[in-house]
Amino acid sequence: MRVVVVRQQVPEAGLLQGGSHQAVDERATLTFWRAAVMLEECIVLRPFPAGNELYGYGVALAYLGMRGEQVNTKFEAWRELIADIxxxxxxxxxxxxxxRSLRVP
Structure with a gap:
């Protein structure tokens, strides 16, 4: 028996409404929110024996960079955020x- 997996590409929220400027803003908003969720989950759920904060920081930075968002990458800038989380x-x-406040112009 052969199994075939078909992936359908679904546009991100906002892209179906037609307004390209609005779609870009929504895409950036979703990007920052997704990075926030990844960071929060690593810190709060503590899935690893050690280094959860550092791992979450790295994952969030990698995701933001992959999506084209430039942010301050120095750990000191993230330290207070991690403590608050x-x-x-x-x-x-x-x-x-x-x-978003860590964006680099």
Whole structure:
């Protein structure tokens, strides 16, 4: 028996509405939110025996870079953000906003 997997490409939210400027803004918003969720999950759920914060930081940076977003990559700039996530002071939307504040012009 042969199994064939077919992947259908689905456009990101906002791209179907037609407004290209709006689609770009929505795409950037989703990008920062997704990076925020990845960072938050690594810090809060602690899936690894050690280094969860550093791993989450690396994953978030890699994802943002892959999506073309330039952010401050120095760990010191992320230290307070990571401490706030660990203390459960921020939700994923707050983390995404802090990510956006680290944008490099």
């Amino acid at each position: 660990r203390a459960l002071k921020l939700d994923s939307y707050g983390i995404a906003e802090r990510h």
